[in-house]
Amino acid sequence: SMAFNINEHQHIRYNPLKDEWVVVSPHRALRPWSGQVETSPTEQVPQFDPTNPLCPGVKRASGKVTPMYESTYVFTNDFPALLEEGPEPEDSGDPLFQMKAAKGTCRVICYHPHSNVYFSNLSLKEVVAVVNEWINQFVELGQKYTWVQIFENRGPMMGCSNPHPHCQIWASSFLPNEARIKDKNLKEYFKKHKTPMLIDYVEKELKKKERVVYQNEEWAVVVPFWAVWPFETMVLPKRQVRRFNDLDCKQREKLAVTLQVIVAKYDNIFKCNFPYSMGWHGAPTGESLRENQDHWTFHGMYYPPLLRSATVKKFMVGYELLAQAQRDLSAEKAAAVIREQPEKRFA
Amino acid sequence: SMAFNINEHQHIRYNPLKDEWVVVSPHRALRPWSGQVETSPTEQVPQFDPTNPLCPGVKRASGKVTPMYESTYVFTNDFPALLEEGPEPEDSGDPLFQMKAAKGTCRVICYHPHSNVYFSNLSLKEVVAVVNEWINQFVELGQKYTWVQIFENRGPMMGCSNPHPHCQIWASSFLPNEARIKDKNLKEYFKKHKTPMLIDYVEKELKKKERVVYQNEEWAVVVPFWAVWPFETMVLPKRQVRRFNDLDCKQREKLAVTLQVIVAKYDNIFKCNFPYSMGWHGAPTGESLRENQDHWTFHGMYYPPLLRSATVKKFMVGYELLAQAQRDLSAEKAAAVIREQPEKRFA
Ligand SMILES: O=P(O)(O)O[C@H]1O[C@H](CO)[C@@H](O)[C@H](O)[C@H]1O
Ligand SMILES: O=P(O)(O)O[C@H]1O[C@H](CO)[C@@H](O)[C@H](O)[C@H]1O
Secondary structure (H helix, E strand, O other), X not given: OOOOOOOOOOEEEEEOOOOEEEEEOHHHHHOOOOOOOOOOXXXXXXXXXXXXXXXXXXXXXXXXXXXXXXXXXXXXXXXXXXXXXXXXXXXXXXXXXXXXXXXXXXXXXXXXXXXXXXXXXXXXXXXXXHHHHHHHXXXXXXXXXXXXXXXXXXXXXXXXXXXXXXXXXXXXXXXXXXXXXXXXXXXXXXXXXXXXHHHHHXXXXXXXXXXXXEEOOOEEEEOOOOOOOOOOEEEEEXXXXXXXXXXXXXXXXXXXXXXXXXXXXXXXXXXXXXXXXXXXXXXXXXXHHHOOOOOOOOEEEEEOOEEEEOOEXXXXXXXXXXXXXXXXXXXXXXXXXXXXXXXXXXX | OOOOOOXXXXXXXXXXXXXXXXXXXXXXXXXXXXXXXXXXXXXXXXXXXXXOOOOOOOEOOOOOEOOOOOOOEEEEOOOOOOOOOOOOOOOOOOOOOOEEOOOEEEEEEEOOOOOOOOHHHOOHHHHXXXXXXXXXXXXXXXXXXXXXXXXXXXXXXXXXXXXXXXXXXXXXXXXXXXXXXXXXXXXXXXXXXXXXXXXXXXXXXXXXXXXXXXXXXXXXXXXXXXXXXXXXXXXXXXXXXXXXXXXXXXXXXXXXXXXXXHHHHHHHHHOOOOOEEEEEEOOOOHXXXXXXXXXOOOEEEEEOOEEEEOOEEOOOOHHHHHOOEEEOOOHHHHHHHHHOOOOOOOO
């Protein structure tokens, strides 16, 4: 009988962070595609657009004018999903109809005053400024809120409605699902193995090499063994840190370099502005700042939807929504594709 | 201080089936949308297309010719994500790199020989034939496989690449994530309350009425209290049944009526072919056929992406992927919209 080949034969893989499985069907990569094609994400934007509320000096929906900022700029979202105050629901007492209060705040971080820049063409100093702003915001909001979710939706395909380089922060009084699940699984692993799961994981990946797409002294970028999205990656520190603000100067600078490289590599795959959602996870904040959180390792995630080209994405639909995530390309194959891309973006 | 209003004030709600929470931000419904708009799903298709492999008499990618079928027609997917046989991975022995064998089969069910028909314009008899075919397939595949996932992706927005009315079945040797999680939560509820969760749930919803969008003698369609997608619904039996094949003749016929009504209502909301993924869940099969499964209640789910119009969908992106699902419109508001739609599709 034939030998099992990870790049050719179907199997399921386990995600120990989420306690979930993914179906891997590499044989299906040959499937022709006659379904929906997207607009190629290659949009060019001017440096300044007088109608774009994220540009310096332009009036926003709230009536406030965005100031003439020169580095990063942070403001409260004009249409926040979470408000700081509001009436609270009562407990229904019924396990099938449970509601709880949710408090929070939503902010927007502009990375730079110019609309036509991004990680791959900002200077290293400018990217370090973005990293430092993320950390400032995380520390400030973490005093009050249990979870500070920093994330970016890049491109219209990812529901982003403004081409100016920016990300968002949604901070909340509750621990969101993804954080709660990771907390549980990281805690169980730590209890059993006495080491943080993600530090064990990054060390093993660095030895195995097959899923590593980039590394420097402080960081490794891998396609996780359990990746769901075709070109999903994880950004992992080589030294244990629990939260964003635990990073020292060298780690911050090297993170900036890492971001520049990974975005350039993504853009090079299909010669476009590779769409994705990305964000950062670390130990919870608020009241958790006073608890032991040694099981948590700070890390980043990129979830990009493209599968075959700049216009054909992976649809996470019927089977994926109702049963289990499924991928066509093995994580190892995806890693090889990302790894071989130049570290500078195509011009 | 202001009184809490479920249609106006933010909160989080609990999904007892999945042990997950959703953020509800009704105040955000006013947010203007300047992001990506989709193609309006109003495509007209001819009754017969000689190039469409799902039409009777047309040759498929595999070289096989689709026969001159007159009712439903089932065949094995030419590009299946799951194969019946194949080499199996070895156990790595490492908790961070777990792989397992996956076996399965993928089938396509054409609902009818004509391409220009759907639930809302098929005769009741023809829809009953679809329901019976689902059950036949479920029984046949359930002899061998642990989970038989019947699902439909409707429309190009949902990754469907063929306009002929059809659905899919992916049957697997493993219990997929969604099924495993529901099984766990249903089991715990049954242990504690001695009644199936979803029967308690449907009874309570029928009393409360605010989330019921349609009902007949056998079935109720509700926007679940914990709905994530803007117009998500759940199809629940009024009498306890564990699996698709436990439905008696009356339940089958009334299910066909229910499907016709719910699809017509959906299409009427934005006067289009409302896109969605839908599918059926019930007690597991295979070796589980011999186990007690009284905690399971057979039910259906519709997950439609549209939010504000035929061209503006809800993007499940950054915050949703990294933290927690979020919705703008309360489940009660969505239910009111669906409920007030006529039961016949616009012409
Ligand atoms: O099987 P199809 O229709 O070719 O493909 C569609 O449904 C599948 C099952 O949900 C998904 O994995 C694919 O991404 C989607 O495009
Ligand atoms: O906040 P934005 O950019 O207006 O909106 C985008 O990101 C949000 C957070 O992931 C999502 O809830 C929205 O569906 C998406 O369109």
